[in-house]
Amino acid sequence: MTSNSSSLQFPSPYTPTKRRKNVVDSDIAVGVNSASKRRRENSSPLTQHHSQDTQINPYDTTQDLPACQSQLEDEQFAQPRTQLGPPTSSQYLDSQFLQSPEGQRVSYSTPSTDLDVPALPVKPLWTAPSPPASIRSDTHTSSSFHTADLHKLAEQLKPSRITPKPESNGQPEVWADTRMELCETLHYYRSYHGGCYATGGFARAFMFADSSHPRDYMDASVIISRAGGGLAKDKETGAMSMGRDQTEGPVVQSLRNSIAQLNPVVIITADNNPYAPSKPPHPYCVMDYFKPINIWWEKTKGKKFMRFRFEKLNSKQKSWWQPKGVPEVAVPGSLDPPITQCCSICSVQSCQVYLQCWMCLQPNCSGFWKVPTEGGTLQEPEENSLVYDPRFLKQHTPWPNDNHVYPLASVDVQLSGQSIAGEDCLRAHWSGVVCPLCGRCNSRLSWTGWKCASPGCSFEKRPPHTLIPAASLHDAFNPVSAAYTPSRDTHLPAVKLSVSFAHNYRINRFEIPGVEGFITHMIANKTVIEEAGGPNVMYEELQRVDIGLARRPMGHDHFTRHYAVNYGMPYKFIAATASNSFTGSARPITETRSRLNWAAKYLLSQETGMSIEDVGKKWKEKEFNEVLALGYFEQQKISYHDDGETGIGPTIATLSLGDTGTMRIRMKAKHFNGVSKASVYNTSPPLSGSAQFERRSEIHPTLLALHQTDKKAYNQRLKDLPKELGLKNGGTARDAVTMVLQHGDVVIMHGAELQKYYEHSVDHAGKLRFALTCRYIDSETLGHGDKPTYGVAPDDGDYDGARLPLPGS
Template identity: 30%
Template sequence: MEHLEERAEKKPARKRNPSIKITNTGKKSHKVLAYYESFQEGKPDPIGQPEVWASKRQQLCEALPYYNAYQSGAYTHDGIARSILIDKEVSVRDKFDEEVVITSVGGGRLPDEETGRMVYKTDQVFSSIANAFMRAMELTSPVAVIAGQGNKISPTKLPHYYNVLDWFHVTDVWQEKNDYGYERLYKQGIVCQKCGCCTRRIEWKQWSCENDKCDYIHRVKQHLVPLSKVVADGMDSSREMYIDNDVRDERLKAPHKGIRFSQSVAGSYDLYNYDVPNESGGLSGSIRHFKSNRLINQQKDGPNDLFHEIQTSELDLKRGVAVHKGTTQETLTNHFTQNFGAAYKYLVAQDSKAFGEAPPVIIKATKRMVWAGQHTLMKSHEPYYPFNECLVLGYFDGSKIGFHDDGEKTLGPTVATLSLGANATMNFRPKRKTHIPSLDDGNTRARGRGRDVGDSAGNREKKDRPTILSIKLEHGDIVIMHGREIQKLFEVCSPLSPLNILTFNLQHEVIPNGGLRFALTCRHIDPQTLLNEDERRTAAEKGTFPPGSEQFDYDGSILATAEFPQQNRGIHISNNIKAKLEVGELHLSDVEYILQNLAKYTSTQTSLHNA
């Protein structure tokens, strides 16, 4: 119900995909619900077995008179909904338990032209499928619910791929409301009520008429998005910490064969390291992924608190110009940004607010990245150039950042990003191999940052420059990109074919998987590279932490602790030990020693207990 009330509060705007609510008819309950293969760990076994099941879609369709839908989830006959298969397409706001199921219907999703991901169609009308569920509701005609193993929100494991659960009644069918908050209308423009000028949403908090001569402003009511809305239980990184490392890492260990992968731990983080070789067999740089988990996320001032705090802080997020500033072709980025600390210039000089004026959330986040940066460089015995800049990016439903590098000349060799909120995929690809003369004239930024408005070379580029590493970023994760060479703006001309790359100058893109996400990225702006004394002084002033910031110092090397089920904590610790064994930080003899000691300890405890 909370679900419905939450929606009802929102300002009605455009229609969205219809949702239905169905409740169990109570005839019989198998209490068998779905799970998603890679998230089974930690889910309870079902009570009982489904009486009807299948492992192939066609088996279902050819054997069940009440389910004959090869393509869509819902099956309708004579305009009445008969059954519904709930598989991979569950969204975080759906509900799935033995009594109540809330799900979206109506085929309101289409592949996005640019990303290929499924996104909601605009102007979705009440679909014929939604109408069929309305009919089923009116006629109290029961609907069979089938659970597929792709269903991430089911509370239990499932014994088969397709499991026919039970008959349910439809009790509600509604159009989801949307608003001008964090949903897909985040970049909806308006027509100025005063002068009629078509106005883009440049600032996150309001529309300001784009006609210089007009002062019309329309403020937006901000809605606070709870973390649970963007991070589904089943997708929470916290869940992954209970999965055996061997299972989880199959997905992470599959970069291009030229990249060396290793794994270790840092405090309570799992640490995935991708080394990028250079032509002489040395390192051109590395990408370190500090994988967070529930323990870390729920600490005071940890990612969960920060996700809440960043939404309630005055950040003044704005969209920047991606291309053709000032012309009729001017196009804005689809994400919103704000820079803190020393000015970071990309594409156009971006106003920067001094760390001294930054809301505490920025300092807290920056301190976490300072730790991760120092940790990385200490390990590789290299100097750490202090982060004096933090760029916040706000991604709303469907926004992303296209391929770019963070290789401006003014930057130090280390870039750190903290992810808050919805998951995202970070892809790396080699830069163009050929030398591009137009880049030599210092006008480097057009190909540097912010090119998220489409790639002129299109598919050909995709084929020539395949993604060589793909990382799943989750709430609380920190990614460090280290090494000037991997970001380098100018290409090293290399005779190697793209499929046999030894040297990588990388570009990265980040595609959030929908829902609200913030990325905070810290860099070192090197004062030596600034033009004059004035710029250097301003950078130093703006990039200095204000007095009192020490209270937010962060040391991620200290193990996070919290109340956790005994068994899960054990799995985490043993995973950490396994990782340490793999990278040689521990030897088997150490583990044997620990086990012997523990055996002694537990036997004393047991005898004390029995005494």
């Protein structure tokens, strides 16, 4: 298209723009002093006004519009700061504007976060050859580039999706084998599921994996990606694609904040990233710090979505992901500035992203994402034909902190050396560490410290533990005495509570309506806590000996949030836990078994009215034969779960040692909502407090009868009921019972239905807590490979809480 087109005119690099009020004085000085010279050298016919068509066209840059009228020529060439965020190139081109003669640094104005217009690049480092005069045309691509040169360069810059990918020219400084290792180790990325990690209103890092867009781009210095969200699975291909228009959410706003305050972000690539220029050597590889520069809107398959463009912060640092032996085609800043044009419909500037044509990138404009046709109308472009304009792709936006070196590895936290009790149990000391030898992120999987999981790597770190005295556990605002300890438990009104006092325990018994069984919280007093060999001594002994606590795997790349080890009969709930014989175990393990056997027998005697001796005779047949020890550092917890596995006895007891824990019990979601996660109707008897309890209770008998007489009608009825009753998944029941577990407390849950319909979780406040849980496990229900290779001896302890002196005696 030539310059004499009447209505569809492409912009010049010097299209007039409205002067903004926040232009820095140095920009004005540079622009005004040399405006006349540049005006003569860069005059363009497009700065002249031509005759206008009656129809407004966004590609006509000469129409008179309030927001796009030509300014004074001196002001036109003053290079006003654009909407991209950082200061313009003129602020950085000359050192006199970076530092005053007196050596005082010049402060920069806070940039805008509206990123539709790019900043001007720095001085060119490389220029494509100009075409011979005989074949030059009066186009508006560039004074230094011919269209053919740009298209040739654009073809060279096209992202490659060839497989296998070439070898990278280096190794990442930081990498991880699993996502959990990554999130537990790095301070800038803690997103277990999403691609972006933002906190405190700022974007910190992005991960690029297989859920990419066909127009995503990545090379040694520049990355372009889509914003997350809005994806849906294609019913025909099964691939993820845009299912709805995106909206500007918190992630985009956090990225705008990072741009406004010149905060770089870290880019991480997964090994399944189709646009990685080389094969990542590990499942997750940290690339480097990048400057977020551009945010704009596009369309794909008729849906609006947002795009991001990033530039590498430190251009002096080698990009390890560049293919080995392949030089970068064009470094940022080596080409002419990208083209910007003001839309004559919405009066907002947009940058030319693609080489084919300029388009308005304002999503609310009627001319958004449209290109001119031969007939003078506008239509959406053919997506497969779009090629990035090299001038947009390879622009350079200088920041004051360019080439600064920020740490990619998290800080290696060290103990203070001041012998602070439990300092090694703090959150910072069970986070992951980056191996100083190979760069791998390593979670703290062992209670005693870290060991690099890379084959052949010798790195280990074992911080010493400073004992937390049991005497330091007492809460000044909730003192414990020889009297019965006050309760801090809460429950829903429908839950029945009965309180009794016996053997130095306040005993809270909770009974949930519609569920056979009970929950008992035995709250210990000072007499129990300080008895010989009791909770105080057990707590300190567990700190002095290594009982084998470790985090256990849950699936391919995830581990429990707590540390566990099992003694006695093997226990295989969710995460397989290593089991050991009671023989030779630490005293707190066998002591716990004896104490909890006594507590269970006492409570069952109260339930049945039998003497504890008579209960003990029957209990002996199926006494607790397993102890699961759990250890919690600061902020660790165990999420909602149940203990209703096959082969587990109906009674489960737990002794709490150390800092205070909070145990919550709630109805399982499928029983509360009346439907499963897949919205399948739940045929179990409805529970009081669940969704549509009354109506489901009325339907339940007829549903059971229908199951016996007409299976086809029964199945159809199951499909119809969720919609008929308005049942939806995703709801969460309120906690029915919340118990505050103090040092020395015992919790006993009795009844199979309790585990079937309800679930429980535990978290704690403080540095260190142990929870030792006893069960009876039927060995006949264990698989051949799960049976113990050692004998499980009977409990030979003789603990009896009735021997302790009672309060007031």
